[in-house]
Amino acid sequence: MEVKQYAEDALTINLGSEVDEKINRQLVQLKSAVTQLELEGITDIVLSYTSLIIYFDVLKADSKKITAALKTLDLTELEDMEYAYKVVKIPVCYGGEFGPDIERFKENGLTPEEVIHTHSDTEYLVYMLGFMPGFPFLGGLNEKLFKARLDSPRTNIPAGSVGIGGQQTGMYPFDSPGGWNLLGRTPVPLYDSAREDAILYEAGDRIIYTAIDEEEYAWIKEAYDKGEYTVETEYRGEEDGA
Amino acid sequence: MALKIINPGLFTTVQDLGRYGYESYGFTPAGAMDYESCYLANALLGNDYDCAVLEMTLYGVTFEVLHSTSMASSGADMELTINNQPFDTGAAVDLVKGDVVKFGGVVKGARTYAAFSGGLDLPKELGSYATHTRSSMGGFKGRVLKAGDILPVKEKTVEHHFSKTTKELDEGNEIRFIPGQQHDRFDAENKKIFTTNEYTVTKDSDRMGCRLDGAVVEAADDNDILSEPTQFGSIQVPKNGQPIILLADRQTAGGYKKIGTVAKVDLPKIAQKKPGETVTFKEISVEEAAQLYKDSLRALTDGTYIETSVKFGLTRRRDALSIVQLMEG
Numbered sequence: 345m346e347v348k349q350y351a352e353d354a355l356t357i358n359l360g361s362e363v364d365e366k367i368n369r370q371l372v373q374l375k376s377a378v379t380q381l382e383l384e385g386i387t388d389i390v391l392s393y394t395s396l397i398i399y400f401d402v403l404k405a406d407s408k409k410i411t412a413a414l415k416t417l418d419l420t421e422l423e424d425m426e427y428a429y430k431v432v433k434i435p436v437c438y439g440g441e442f443g444p445d446i447e448r449f450k451e452n453g454l455t456p457e458e459v460i461h462t463h464s465d466t467e468y469l470v471y472m473l474g475f476m477p478g479f480p481f482l483g484g485l486n487e488k489l490f491k492a493r494l495d496s497p498r499t500n501i502p503a504g505s506v507g508i509g510g511q512q513t514g515m516y517p518f519d520s521p522g523g524w525n526l527l528g529r530t531p532v533p534l535y536d537s538a539r540e541d542a543i544l545y546e547a548g549d550r551i552i553y554t555a556i557d558e559e560e561y562a563w564i565k566e567a568y569d570k571g572e573y574t575v576e577t578e579y580r581g582e583e584d585g586a
Numbered sequence: 587m588a589l590k591i592i593n594p595g596l597f598t599t600v601q602d603l604g605r606y607g608y609e610s611y612g613f614t615p616a617g618a619m620d621y622e623s624c625y626l627a628n629a630l631l632g633n634d635y636d637c638a639v640l641e642m643t644l645y646g647v648t649f650e651v652l653h654s655t656s657m658a659s660s661g662a663d664m665e666l667t668i669n670n671q672p673f674d675t676g677a678a679v680d681l682v683k684g685d686v687v688k689f690g691g692v693v694k695g696a697r698t699y700a701a702f703s704g705g706l707d708l709p710k711e712l713g714s715y716a717t718h719t720r721s722s723m724g725g726f727k728g729r730v731l732k733a734g735d736i737l738p739v740k741e742k743t744v745e746h747h748f749s750k751t752t753k754e755l756d757e758g759n760e761i762r763f764i765p766g767q768q769h770d771r772f773d774a775e776n777k778k779i780f781t782t783n784e785y786t787v788t789k790d791s792d793r794m795g796c797r798l799d800g801a802v803v804e805a806a807d808d809n810d811i812l813s814e815p816t817q818f819g820s821i822q823v824p825k826n827g828q829p830i831i832l833l834a835d836r837q838t839a840g841g842y843k844k845i846g847t848v849a850k851v852d853l854p855k856i857a858q859k860k861p862g863e864t865v866t867f868k869e870i871s872v873e874e875a876a877q878l879y880k881d882s883l884r885a886l887t888d889g890t891y892i893e894t895s896v897k898f899g900l901t902r903r904r905d906a907l908s909i910v911q912l913m914e915g
Contacts, residue, residue, distance in 0.1 A: 537711050
């Protein structure tokens with residue numbers, strides 16, 4: 345395994361050049377294996393589509409030692425390794441004021457009901473997070489829902505909006521300008537610093553959108569604020585039931 | 587202890603050494619643009635190195651001191667007056683209740699840091715005081731300071747031996763870099779263009795990135811890369827061939843080719859450049875860059891750049907402080 349260094353405090357392992365579910369799985373397994381090595385001075389391990397970056401404290405860790413330890417890891421051995429991930433169910437109120445672009449999918453030959461049916465109850469793989477805190481780059485969108493970004497981006501997309509940009513679906517944890525086609529909105533804050541998991545998911549997890557109506561939207565929003573609503577999360581893999 | 591902001595200056599935020607450990611969730615580290623000056627401002631007061639400081643850009647903040655405390659500044663040389671009397675930046679000074687402290691325009695450099703006894707007393711968000719304005723996170727309400735803001739300070743005046751920093755602002759314009767993720771996607775000719783020409787810092791530069799203008803650098807192919815993690819100092823080359831150095835408020839992932847990563851020890855030089863100033867680039871090995879960075883961190887924390895200087899004006903402030911304290915009983 346090749347270990348590269350492009351910064352004083354970071355080591356990079358690259359496993360390919362394309363978006364590939366298998367590479368994502370290998371990276372997640374690799375991250376788990378590196379964590380288990382319990383190397384001194386490691387500050388963060390960041391996954392992207394094709395690479396893993398290991399950050400370390402330059403005064404506490406020795407890059408040569410970390411590199412040597414990484415080289416002892418064998419990808420083919422890792423393949424059989426059980427790995428844990430979460431399936432996070434995000435409730436979404438589709439259409440109406442929350443999803444002003446749902447009608448535009450008539451150009452794709454889909455009624456709003458068909459868009460909701462196709463988009464929800466599907467497992468999307470979180471390849472990586474970036475662009476803004478908690479913004480997931482998701483794989484697994486049905487190609488019937490591929491849709492180019494708006495010609496003229498909106499100046500403000502409200503936090504919680506769920507949309508489609510080209511071949512990707514995703515959601516905005518913060519208010520932001522953006523050109524994605526908006527399908528709906530979730531009443532659950534995608535970032536909450538007071539919550540145990542400030543962000544509900546990480547690379548390698550799965551997201552499922554479940555359709556709710558406006559009444560449920562209002563109910564969940566209120567219940568969440570009172571601390572009475574928790575997002576449904578299923579744990580799979582070695583930490584089953586944990 | 588607290589300060590009341592009278593004039594927030596051009597772009598003043600609360601920062602520390604950055605919100606690290608959350609990049610895998612897409613959180614931008616933010617933090618001080620010039621880590622050296624941030625370390626030194628805290629060191630002058632004997633603060634911990636991760637105390638919250640103010641980062642001021644080009645034109646500084648004016649505030650009223652609501653409770654006596656101590657302050658130290660470091661970084662760009664900025665005009666500084668206390669009750670209209672001039673003082674030097676780069677030193678510790680006592681502030682007396684009722685003082686009006688005014689940081690003015692920069693004389694040399696671009697960013698000045700002000701530390702206070704024990705640090706600014708604000709809540710940490712995800713383990714850090716750093717403000718990231720684009721996600722409204724950390725610092726003081728996640729935003730730049732405004733007139734009327736009351737900033738709490740942790741401690742009263744401290745014994746700081748009137749220390750000052752001996753570290754001169756590095757005004758050199760040679761920026762050393764480590765070959766980046768896509769360095770080999772640039773041919774010898776384009777690498778040479780990059781390392782033999784001067785680039786001008788443009789006025790679009792901010793905490794997110796330093797945008798440069800100069801000779802066009804072209805990659806051997808036109809292909810985009812998949813979004814991948816970026817670093818503080820990643821030098822991206824977009825299709826127009828004008829490099830952009832990603833800084834403290836960068837997005838955590840980007841899809842432009844990266845010809846290099848600025849050596850961390852030269853990030854303060856970039857942070858202290860004003861629009862219109864120029865930089866050149868020189869390649870060094872990652873081993874050399876790592877050694878320079880370790881040496882720099884050690885020097886910043888072992889007192890190498892701190893010396894004691896008792897000036898008449900400074901001791902007079904100490905007297906004024908004693909009188910106020912006596913009167914307050």
